[in-house]
Amino acid sequence: ISFKNSIKEIQELAFFNCESIEDVILPKGLTKIGKCAFFNTNIEELELPASIKKIDSNAFEDCKNLNTIYAHKNDELVIDCEHAKENIKFLNTIENMLDSGRTFKQINQIYKELGR
Numbered sequence: 001i002s003f004k005n006s007i008k009e010i011q012e013l014a015f016f017n018c019e020s021i022e023d024v025i026l027p028k029g030l031t032k033i034g035k036c037a038f039f040n041t042n043i044e045e046l047e048l049p050a051s052i053k054k055i056d057s058n059a060f061e062d063c064k065n066l067n068t069i070y071a072h073k074n075d076e077l078v079i080d081c082e083h084a085k086e087n088i089k090f091l092n093t094i095e096n097m098l099d100s101g102r103t104f105k106q107i108n109q110i111y112k113e114l115g116r
Contacts, residue, residue: 001015001021001023001024001025002024002025002027003025003026003027003030004027005027005028005029006027006029007027007029007030008029008030008031008032009030009031009032009033009034010026010030010032010033010034010037010038011034011037012034012035012036012037012056013034013035013036013037013039014034014037014038015037015038015039015041016036016037016039016040017039017040017041018038018040018041019040019041019042020042021038021041021042021043022041022042022043022044022065023043023044024038024041024043024046026046026047026048026049026052027049028049028050028051029049029051030048030049030051030052031051031052031053031054032052032053032054032055032056033052033054033055033056033059034056034059035056035057035058035059036056036057036058036059036061037056037059038059038060038063039058039059039060039061039062039063040061040062040063041063042063042064042065043060043063043065043066044065044066044067045066045067045068045069045070046060046066046068046069046070047069047070047071048069048070048071048072049072050072050074052071052074052077053074053076053077053078054077054078054080055077055078055079055080055081055084056080056081057080057081058081058083059080059081059083059084060081060083060084060087061081061082061083063083066083066087067087068087068089069084069087069088069089070088070089071088071089
């Protein structure tokens with residue numbers, strides 16, 4: 001599933017037990033993922049937008065296939081979800097960006113967006 005870029009928050013329980021969900025593309029302006037929002041979905045990999053500030057408790061609980069969550073390093077990010085904490089890789093290193101399947105051109109664009 002993908003979202004319009006105008007979406008700022010994914011509400012609590014939004015996709016609770018939606019086991020058919022495997023791929024998610026989060027909007028660039030997203031700031032919060034609510035409690036149990038993706039509980040027991042089949043997401044395998046996820047990239048959080050740089051705008052994200054809060055991931056509530058159990059947002060990704062029972063997502064047994066979710067092994068990697070890519071995120072931009074963000075001092076304002078608060079993660080209350082243990083599953084997210086255990087599987088997050090910050091895109092602040094070239095190695096993690098390459099692991100995410102990005103090309104050098106894409107990595108360069110990310111650095112430009114971050115003002116580096």
